[in-house]
Amino acid sequence: MIYKSYIIEQSIKDLHNRISLFYGENLGLKSDFKKLIRSHYKTAEIISFNQEEILQNNNIFFNEINNISLFQKEKIFFIENTNDKALEIIFEIEEVDTDCQVFLFSEILDKKSKLRNYFEKSDKLATIPCYNDNEITIKKIIQNKLAGFIGLTPNNLNYITENSGLDRVKLNNELNKIIALFDDKKIDDEKLKKLLDPETNSNFNILKDFALMGEKVKTNKLLGTTVIEAEKNIYYLNLINNNVNRLLQVSNRDTTTSLESAINALKPPIFWKDKTNFSIQANKWGIDKIKKLQKKTYDTEIQLKSNSLINKNIIIKKLIVDICEMANA
DSSP states (O other), X not given: XXXXXXXXXXXXXXXXXXXXXXXXXXXXXXXXXXXXXXHHTTTSEEEEEEHHHHHHOOHHHHHHHHOOXXXXXXXXXXXXXXXXXXXXXXXXXXXXXXXXXXXXXXXXXXXXXXXXHHHHHXXXXXXXXXXXXXXXXXXXHHHHHTTTOBTOOHHHHHHHHHXXXXXXXXXHHHHHHHHHHOXXXXXOHHHHHHHTXXXXXXXXXXXXXXXXXXXXXXXXXXXXXXXXXXXGHHHHHHHHHHHHHHHHHHHTSOTTXXXXXXXXXXXXXXXXXXXXXXXXXXXXXXXXXXXXXXXXXXXXXXXXXXXXXXXXXXXXXXXXXXXXXXXXX
16 A cells, blocks of 8 residues: 555544555655654654665564563554565565554665555555655755744755755754754754855864774864854864764674674664764774763763853864774773
């Protein structure tokens, strides 16, 4: 059974099928669906598996599905990176007498895909194609996320849309920056353009990357040339935290999984030109160091938000220096 993505996006609670398949090239939309599912099933335990994990040894997966008592929380299952090989898993799940819901997430599945065809023809299964957004859907997302904001003029709406490149992942990052900066819900044209300026943002990303790589000389040089704007301090922290969270994902990989495979499996993917730097960072940061850094960025955020009189530029620069030192510890 095929569902329109925009209908399910408006009301995820209407998706009652035991097994649902989300497929397509729109990584941002699939990520949003995961958030909606987590939000709707707040009390449930969300358990994630990769298709290959289940195919290699399905005992753990099916034990999780079968072992449910009246005293346990509801279980929701995510199965990532699925393709036609997942059909044998689906057949087994259908035989299990359980109320658990299972959500599969796939890349592009063409019309010849056995998995896609099986879901489309079934009355009991749900399939939700996640095609790329267009200008209309992007503008609707902006208007919904910034509802109640003063200054969302047609020009600003067009500027944010163009800046997103019709990429929902990038758009959500940009909207998070806007919401963090304009906490009074009043959008200023000039500040908006500075906030979304790709050159300024790129410069801080380079600074952040060299710090995480432990490159002291390059980090010190960039600290002197990179413009750090006080009003963007929370955005800078978000950039650092996003990078650190992805490093934690890689550090938590299975011992049988290579670093390269773990990096390639990240969603959204690391751009090819950034993989070398990210690999260097991953070799510098183990789980213990990452957790210490997460504590430091959390403390920095509390400090920035609780004291309006401090020099926020200095706080961010000190954090960058500390990160570089920690990378080499």
